[in-house]
Amino acid sequence: MDTRRRKTVEKTDVAPLIIQAESLAKNGKLAEAIERYKQIVGLAPENAQAHADLAHCLLEHGEVDDAFHHIELAIGADTLPPSAQILTDLGRISASRGLLRRATEAYREALRLDPTFRPASHGLIVVTEQMN
Numbered sequence: 719m720d721t722r723r724r725k726t727v728e729k730t731d732v733a734p735l736i737i738q739a740e741s742l743a744k745n746g747k748l749a750e751a752i753e754r755y756k757q758i759v760g761l762a763p764e765n766a767q768a769h770a771d772l773a774h775c776l777l778e779h780g781e782v783d784d785a786f787h788h789i790e791l792a793i794g795a796d797t798l799p800p801s802a803q804i805l806t807d808l809g810r811i812s813a814s815r816g817l818l819r820r821a822t823e824a825y826r827e828a829l830r831l832d833p834t835f836r837p838a839s840h841g842l843i844v845v846t847e848q849m850n
Contacts, residue, residue, distance in 0.1 A: 755768055782815060819849075
């Protein structure tokens with residue numbers, strides 16, 4: 719099977735899993751959503767959005783180190799444009815790991831993309847206070 723066809727099949731194969739994972743996360747079933755997202759990235763490791771969504775769920779679940787790994791994979795992918803949410807998650811993860819300068823940069827970049835994104839402005843205020 720040629721590479722283009724394999725990637726199309728992989729994306730199609732994980733589509734129902736993505737719908738399930740999103741629904742689980744939306745309904746607050748983070749542990750189940752995390753397992754589903756892990757299944758997705760196992761089947762389609764190039765799926766940057768799945769890594770970003772997994773990182774967000776892991777962060778909400780308090781699993782910062784795993785969240786850091788997956789947010790790095792999402793940001794490092796060429797296929798996913800940065801978003802205020804992804805950069806805010808990077809800021810939260812960085813701040814919780816004591817990387818305040820990196821958190822500040824992430825929050826500022828998130829606000830550059832979306833100046834009205836409240837989680838980023840709140841995170842920037844908190845990190846700025848911690849640095850002073």
